[in-house]
Amino acid sequence: MPYSHWGINYFNIRLMELVLIDSLLDGAIKKGGERFLDFGCGLGLACVYASKYFSKVEGVDLDDPGVAFKTTRPAPAVGSELISGIGINNIQLTSGDSFAYLRDRTDRYDMLLSVFCLEHVEDIQGACDLFAASLKAGGRSVHIIPNTHDTTNQLLQTTLGPIAENEQNSVKSGRGTKKMGTMFAPITHSEFIEDYRQQFDVNCLERYIFPMMLSGMTIDKITPMREHSYAVLASKHGA
Numbered sequence: 001m002p003y004s005h006w007g008i009n010y011f012n013i014r015l016m017e018l019v020l021i022d023s024l025l026d027g028a029i030k031k032g033g034e035r036f037l038d039f040g041c042g043l044g045l046a047c048v049y050a051s052k053y054f055s056k057v058e059g060v061d062l063d064d065p066g067v068a069f070k071t072t073r074p075a076p077a078v079g080s081e082l083i084s085g086i087g088i089n090n091i092q093l094t095s096g097d098s099f100a101y102l103r104d105r106t107d108r109y110d111m112l113l114s115v116f117c118l119e120h121v122e123d124i125q126g127a128c129d130l131f132a133a134s135l136k137a138g139g140r141s142v143h144i145i146p147n148t149h150d151t152t153n154q155l156l157q158t159t160l161g162p163i164a165e166n167e168q169n170s171v172k173s174g175r176g177t178k179k180m181g182t183m184f185a186p187i188t189h190s191e192f193i194e195d196y197r198q199q200f201d202v203n204c205l206e207r208y209i210f211p212m213m214l215s216g217m218t219i220d221k222i223t224p225m226r227e228h229s230y231a232v233l234a235s236k237h238g239a
């Protein structure tokens with residue numbers, strides 16, 4: 001299978017993504033430390049990667065079975081089983097809202113990570129304020145977020161005709177119908193988004209980095225990852 005597909009390459013691709021983050025961001029994860037948290041950890045794959053470098057690794061994901069991973073059980077519960085199955089014992093995955101989880105955990109983490117999570121969060125400023133509060137002084141955070149190229153590339157690869165046609169379809173059906181095939185194929189999670197213009201908003205880098213800056217964090221590096229994501233390294237001022 002090509003790497004642009006999930007399928008049997010899923011875990012390979014996700015692991016390579018983490019190796020890539022580390023090499024592009026000067027070993028941001030490999031530098032290690034005491035405590036690490038993955039905000040919106042899913043099955044906890046990034047926690048497994050981080051468990052080699054941090055003494056205590058935590059992951060938290062909404063207790064919302066089936067939404068992201070097509071399971072009837074919460075992803076952290078499935079992930080916890082997989083993790084104990086491979087004999088790693090410094091990871092704790094929790095089902096629940098990361099906002100509530102972080103609220104009483106101030107000045108605690110050496111590193112925070114979010115991977116394809118912030119685009120699902122409504123209150124991005126609130127999340128960034130929590131990141132800033134829960135990092136130790138000098139702590140670092142890495143966020144993998146979608147990028148606008150994803151949207152613009154697809155626009156450039158197609159004509160505007162299909163978009164107009166799609167919009168008409170959506171007006172007719174009232175449901176935001178998206179055709180596939182030669183049609184403009186909408187991007188990440190677009191099946192949930194009725195208005196194409198919102199794609200630009202969701203994929204805009206400033207939607208994420210300005211709230212990080214407003215929360216008092218310093219943006220140290222922004223780098224394109226693979227075809228549809230950016231990695232952002234943001235840190236909290238040292239003591």
Ligand SMILES: C[S@@+](CC[C@H](N)C(=O)[O-])C[C@H]1O[C@@H](n2cnc3c(N)ncnc32)[C@H](O)[C@@H]1O
Pocket residue numbers: 039040041042043045060061062064067068075096097098099114115116117120121
């Ligand atoms: C696209 S998935 C990515 C999961 C994982 N980071 C990965 O890369 O495989 C987005 C995840 O964010 C989680 N999520 C969104 N908002 C959240 C919140 N407020 N608290 C915890 N998890 C959240 C969802 O439940 C979902 O599992």
